[in-house]
Amino acid sequence: MGNRLLAIDPPKCGCTECIVGEYRPFDEASAFELTLMLDGFLADHTGLPRQQIIARTDQLTAGSIPAR
Numbered sequence: 001m002g003n004r005l006l007a008i009d010p011p012k013c014g015c016t017e018c019i020v021g022e023y024r025p026f027d028e029a030s031a032f033e034l035t036l037m038l039d040g041f042l043a044d045h046t047g048l049p050r051q052q053i054i055a056r057t058d059q060l061t062a063g064s065i066p067a068r
């Protein structure tokens with residue numbers, strides 16, 4: 001056991017670490033995982049502007065809350 005998530009990788013990444021679960025491709029990361037990265041708990045391997053990461057996080061968060 002112990003495939004702890006360490007970093008967020010670029011979208012569609014298929015490297016060994018992503019396959020075993022140590023890294024997560026950007027497009028598969030949850031809002032929670034992206035928040036951990038923005039807060040510095042996960043390494044940022046995405047190469048994307050912070051603005052775009054925040055926008056994606058907001059999008060995922062909005063999708064998980066029923067619109068009203």
Ligand SMILES: [Zn+2]
Nearest residue numbers: 009013015018
């Ligand atoms: Zn990867």
